[in-house]
Amino acid sequence: MRAELRACGQGKSDWAGVIALAMDYYEAEDPVCRRLLELRYLDGMPEERVVAKLHIGRTTYYHKELEALSTVAVYAAAAGLLPSQSAAPTAPPKGQR
Numbered sequence: 001m002r003a004e005l006r007a008c009g010q011g012k013s014d015w016a017g018v019i020a021l022a023m024d025y026y027e028a029e030d031p032v033c034r035r036l037l038e039l040r041y042l043d044g045m046p047e048e049r050v051v052a053k054l055h056i057g058r059t060t061y062y063h064k065e066l067e068a069l070s071t072v073a074v075y076a077a078a079a080g081l082l083p084s085q086s087a088a089p090t091a092p093p094k095g096q097r
Helices: 002-009 016-029 031-042 047-054 058-078
Strands: none
Touching: 002 016, 002 031, 002 058, 016 031, 016 058, 031 047, 031 058, 047 058
């Protein structure tokens, strides 16, 4: 997820539509999340500078980052950009470990 966001910031990702949806959503709902996505992932700013620029504490930063990344993941899944559950490895049947 983070790699795709960073690649999008460099113009090297197919996730531009997903990122645009998340940015539009956060423009109205939570401008701090929007700005965090922009600064950290699209602009590639180090975490410490993002915290200082947004005038937030580290705990708030991590909370907002998790929220924003989760929203991007929902949009990416809806767009079919994430591997399906059937492609995920499964645990072996009981007794075969």
